[in-house]
Amino acid sequence: MDLIYLDYNCFQRGFDDPQQIKIQMEALACQEIFVRAEKDEVRLAWSFIHEDETILCPFPERKYEVLRLAILCKVRVGPEEKIYNLAKSLQKKGGLSAKDAIHLACASYIDADFFLTCDDRLIKQAKRLKFEIVIINPVDYIRKEAT
Numbered sequence: 001m002d003l004i005y006l007d008y009n010c011f012q013r014g015f016d017d018p019q020q021i022k023i024q025m026e027a028l029a030c031q032e033i034f035v036r037a038e039k040d041e042v043r044l045a046w047s048f049i050h051e052d053e054t055i056l057c058p059f060p061e062r063k064y065e066v067l068r069l070a071i072l073c074k075v076r077v078g079p080e081e082k083i084y085n086l087a088k089s090l091q092k093k094g095g096l097s098a099k100d101a102i103h104l105a106c107a108s109y110i111d112a113d114f115f116l117t118c119d120d121r122l123i124k125q126a127k128r129l130k131f132e133i134v135i136i137n138p139v140d141y142i143r144k145e146a147t
Contacts, residue, residue: 003075004033005045005107007117008053008099010138011066015059026118029138033116037072046073047106049099077106094129096122107133116141 013027036042050070057063077083087105090096096104100122107115108131115135117123126135136144 001041001043002113003043003045003110004114004116004141005047005103005110005112005133006030006033006138007103007115007119007122008050009118010116011050011054011069012057012062013118013138014065015062025139026137029142030116030118032142033138034069034072037074043075044073045075045077045107045110045112046070047077047103048079049102049106053099075110077110080109083109090129094125096125100125104131104133104135114141 010026010030010033013023013030016023016027018024018027033042033044037044050066050073054063054066054070057066083102083105086108087098087101090104091098091101094101100119104115104126112133115126115131115133116138117135118137120137123135123137
């Protein structure tokens with residue numbers, strides 16, 4: 001069973017402007033991943049940085065939906081010195097934002113099978129870092145699983 005670490009944007013994708021086909025497809029893919037988590041077909045992770053981003057979210061309806069989805073995340077990641085050190089290293093080597101570096105460090109810390117994100121820039125940055133976890137878009141994950 002895959003252990004999946006979702007970037008925070010995956011939790012919020014259903015609220016984004018559905019005018020773009022890419023956003024529609026990503027929202028559907030994220031929804032499918034949450035359905036699979038409900039059926040215990042995949043395991044999802046929730047970290048302290050997810051918690052922080054949720055608390056800072058200024059939109060109550062988004063915040064409550066993310067907290068509802070967080071219940072599906074059976075693997076919990078708390079702050080650890082190893083995560084902090086890896087995040088600092090990733091930030092320095094890859095030019096990642098602090099939040100992106102922490103998310104990737106959390107995924108690495110739990111030895112996730114996949115890191116899913118809707119952020120194309122982050123996918124490119126992580127590939128340059130030769131990160132050990134498969135980092136792909138949720139749509140690509142669903143496509144991969146369908147074959």
